[in-house]
Amino acid sequence: MSTINRMETATRMSKVVIHQDTIYLCGQVGENAKDPIDKQTKTMLAKVDVLLEQAGSSRKHILSATIYIRDMKDFTAMNEVWDNWVPEGHAPARACVEARMARPELLVEISVIAARIHGQN
16 A cells, blocks of 8 residues: 655645646645735745755656636736746746635645655655
């Protein structure tokens, strides 16, 4: 039977779940919900970087990303940040959907699945 490792677990969710060589991140949002979409996206992706590193991976190993955006009018601005963040040649499978957020000031959220790098955590 394979082990499931959970990191930063609370009552409702774990920030990271690792099963075999697959890493699942819970939804990440920007640091400051009052920021515009570009800053929310930058700080959201910075959180993804930190969690992936803690779990033994990196943005080069993202398999799939689902991005939730409050209003598609912000799609281009969000994508500018995303495109600069994703390493060339390592674009994951991705979906982006317009969605109502848990808090109205949140403009973007991401959920990530990544592969674990062998030889790390």
